[in-house]
Amino acid sequence: MKKRSILSLIFVSCLIIAGLSQIADAQNARVLSEAMRVTGDRFTVTTRTPRGASVYAVNRPSAAVLNAIDQGLTDLFAVARKNGYYKRLNYTDYSIFIGRADRTVDSQGQYSPDIAVGAAQYAGSIYDQGGYIYAAGMVISTDPCAFVIAEHTRDFGRISNVVRYEGEHLVLYHNDRPRYLATLDHSKGGGHPILQ
Numbered sequence: 537m538k539k540r541s542i543l544s545l546i547f548v549s550c551l552i553i554a555g556l557s558q559i560a561d562a563q564n565a566r567v568l569s570e571a572m573r574v575t576g577d578r579f580t581v582t583t584r585t586p587r588g589a590s591v592y593a594v595n596r597p598s599a600a601v602l603n604a605i606d607q608g609l610t611d612l613f614a615v616a617r618k619n620g621y622y623k624r625l626n627y628t629d630y631s632i633f634i635g636r637a638d639r640t641v642d643s644q645g646q647y648s649p650d651i652a653v654g655a656a657q658y659a660g661s662i663y664d665q666g667g668y669i670y671a672a673g674m675v676i677s678t679d680p681c682a683f684v685i686a687e688h689t690r691d692f693g694r695i696s697n698v699v700r701y702e703g704e705h706l707v708l709y710h711n712d713r714p715r716y717l718a719t720l721d722h723s724k725g726g727g728h729p730i731l732q
């Protein structure tokens with residue numbers, strides 16, 4: 537009798553774990569398809585940073601790129617704590633998609649790998665490039681936390697900044713919803729860093 541109840545307990549636990557991983561798979565599939573929709577890229581490489589953030593990329597990222605992502609998250613978590621925000625401050629909470637750059641040089645001639653995204657709320661603003669805008673990064677999903685950045689071949693310090701900046705939106709979403717909503721749309725003014 538006792539053995540049987542333990543067995544059924546194990547069986548139920550397995551069902552719950554299977555159910556949870558199915559939910560996680562469904563969430564990951566949703567986030568992946570959104571990242572593909574926004575960028576038009578196929579993310580065939582899956583890896584992790586040394587500190588555990590998930591990375592999906594069009595080409596295998598170098599160690600320098602993975603370390604730059606970790607540095608950006610480290611900076612983000614430090615400034616978040618300084619502001620009294622403690623939720624979603626684990627490296628494993630974050631998925632970073634590295635898409636193909638739609639441009640590598642900005643209008644001033646500076647190295648600036650960016651992705652083109654539909655203009656939507658930016659139409660007619662200074663960001664509007666004729667139906668789309670160039671962005672250094674873009675949030676793909678607030679829960680789970682995911683954003684896309686463009687591939688870099690140098691200036692990896694810029695990756696750290698973009699990671700920190702896109703991460704600001706996600707930290708605010710999970711810790712301070714009014715501030716998240718107030719800082720979400722850069723076409724109404726305000727940029728990064730949001731957290732000081």
Ligand SMILES: [Zn+2]
Nearest residue numbers: 701705722728
């Ligand atoms: Zn932003």
